[in-house]
Amino acid sequence: MTATPTPPAISLRGVEKVFDAAGGDVVALQDIDLDIPKGSFISLLGPSGCGKSTLLRVIGDLIKPTTGEVQVSGHSAAEARKRREYGMVFQQPGLMEWRSVRRNVEVPLQVQGVGRSTRRRVSAQMLELVRLEAFGDHYPRQLSGGMQQRAAIARALSFEPQLLLMDEPLGALDEMNREYLQGELLRIWRSTGTTIVFVTHSVSEAVFLSSEVVVMSPRPGRIASRIPIDLPYPRTPETRMSQQFHDVEANVRSALHAVLDPATQVAA
Numbered sequence: 001m002t003a004t005p006t007p008p009a010i011s012l013r014g015v016e017k018v019f020d021a022a023g024g025d026v027v028a029l030q031d032i033d034l035d036i037p038k039g040s041f042i043s044l045l046g047p048s049g050c051g052k053s054t055l056l057r058v059i060g061d062l063i064k065p066t067t068g069e070v071q072v073s074g075h076s077a078a079e080a081r082k083r084r085e086y087g088m089v090f091q092q093p094g095l096m097e098w099r100s101v102r103r104n105v106e107v108p109l110q111v112q113g114v115g116r117s118t119r120r121r122v123s124a125q126m127l128e129l130v131r132l133e134a135f136g137d138h139y140p141r142q143l144s145g146g147m148q149q150r151a152a153i154a155r156a157l158s159f160e161p162q163l164l165l166m167d168e169p170l171g172a173l174d175e176m177n178r179e180y181l182q183g184e185l186l187r188i189w190r191s192t193g194t195t196i197v198f199v200t201h202s203v204s205e206a207v208f209l210s211s212e213v214v215v216m217s218p219r220p221g222r223i224a225s226r227i228p229i230d231l232p233y234p235r236t237p238e239t240r241m242s243q244q245f246h247d248v249e250a251n252v253r254s255a256l257h258a259v260l261d262p263a264t265q266v267a268a
């Protein structure tokens, strides 16, 4: 008897997304076929406007594809959302200013009707995971941008989602903070086993974090190439300085340049 193969964390078949915009139809995504294995860390990389956020929103059931099918762990995206399989983190942390950091982390649990003592226990664990345990009673305004983003990650992880969808979550941070949080994110990913889909504009960020980089072509967004990133984990500050890292980065950068329209291509 052969074992039933585990379905991929995410499976997209023939996905197309057309927006009905003022100037006419905008074909944001076309012919997207993509399987994302469980436990992977995938980055979506591509020129501005190529449909990265749209693809992430289609996966997260925030918008419906015009045609095609999205499955999450073998179920429809809508069902996966109902089953709370997604955690989402955006560029802005979006914390509630009037709630303490701990109570912000507890929001998704409260929405689910989880009782107070369990909420307290889980939020304490999550704050420890993102190393904010000393800041639970602080308010968002008392935290730095990087700390607020860590709180947003803790909130997204609070209900143990199978899948973490992240849209440029570190984009608003300065470089030092960004590199620090990249390391933290890898640590959290490896300790939770969550599948992560991560949108970024940064080649080095994508290479440092990902098990695979998906390069998208300019509009209409298609999958142009998939590049496995074979750098060993754990990845450390030294990883960024290694020749292997620079070689992989150059490879991804040339895949990205290859999809750019020559008319829009800028000198590197």
Ligand SMILES: Nc1ncnc2c1ncn2[C@@H]1O[C@H](COP(=O)(O)OP(=O)(O)OP(=O)(O)O)[C@@H](O)[C@H]1O
Pocket (backbone or CB within 6 Å): 019, 020, 021, 026, 027, 028, 046, 047, 048, 049, 050, 051, 052, 053, 054, 055, 201, 219
């Ligand atoms: N609600 C909408 N209505 C009309 N057009 C939209 C809508 N959302 C996105 N688009 C268009 O779809 C295309 C893809 O947008 P999307 O935001 O997914 O790109 P992106 O790759 O994430 O861009 P960036 O890297 O600049 O954030 C763009 O041309 C955008 O203008």
